Amino acid sequence: MTGALEAVRARRSWSKVTDEAPTHIELLTLVSAAGRVADHSSLRPWRLIELRGADRERLAQAIAKAEGDKSPSSKPMRAPLLIAVVASYRKSEKVPRWEQEAVASGVAHVLSLLLDEAGWGVIWRTGRYTRSKPVAKAHGLEKNEELLGWLYVGGKPVRSRPGRRKGVEARRHVSRMPRAKKQD
Template identity: 35%
Template sequence: MDALTLLKGRNSAARLCKPAPDDSALAEIFAAASRAPDHGRLRPWRFLLVRGDALVKLGDLFASAAKQRDPDLSEDDCQRFRQQPLRAPLILIVIARLEKHPKVPIIEQQISAACAAHGAMLAAEALGYAGIWRTGVNAFDQRVHSGLGLVHNEEISGFLYLGTRDGQAKPLPVMSQADFMKEWR
């Protein structure tokens, strides 16, 4: 698949099944992610790989954090949080590592981490896999951050749910350039 076809055709897959990218595919995915724009070569990102039994452990962390946010949360709602990571056979948690720098503002570091995430998503698609980038309340919950071992200068850019597309891709609307582009003169 050529790059433009990939870029113009990729879309999110909410329904994922096995197989997930194997270690060889993951090496390719991480190699692509590492080419993200990166002012100052700070590499202001890292990835946590979650698969197998760790998906259940992540679900328990999500449920525990939800219960702490809302002590009146029903058991059904707690179970919904436990099930979230089980929507895919593999999750890459994208973590932005943010440092004060004289030439690279925090926003550029956050954007660089987001570009690394996008590169990972595109590489997965190029390798025949599919995924969806999720955030939600767990991406911003300090209890989740602590449970995942994040430190004070780290934040979650997203949870990349990866696997094989289950069903057909949802057609995306074609956007006209006039909807988002205007020439400045």
């Protein structure tokens, strides 16, 4: 099998990461590759927002506002780099909204695999505030856009034992189409 299969099998979410992060140039290289996901009509209905330093502090304030808290949220400070995943819907007769969101999600997932394979710890985080006005405003979202969540990226900490996600019991998720019923 290929290296892609091994990369997918080795992937795991890293809820805790170190203060190291890929550079902007390293990120652009990986995004260029991730953007090759299946994309009906090549609409490219997505964009990514890179949040570092003070950007994370602005997000912390926006989350607090969305949650009705007085103190900034500590969530955006859990990683040195956050990558906001935005579905940027395009008008199309052929490609429905759900399919465009699937493309944006696909880019995020492939990017998370590429980051992991490059040695970075990654976890995709969401929350009810992803669709809130204060958070959308902080990200500069347009009317045709929705925030799907953030990839939190940082260095992989040293572990005493490696964590592995259990494999999927594929037979439970793959079936055949039902047979056609005989017509009377």
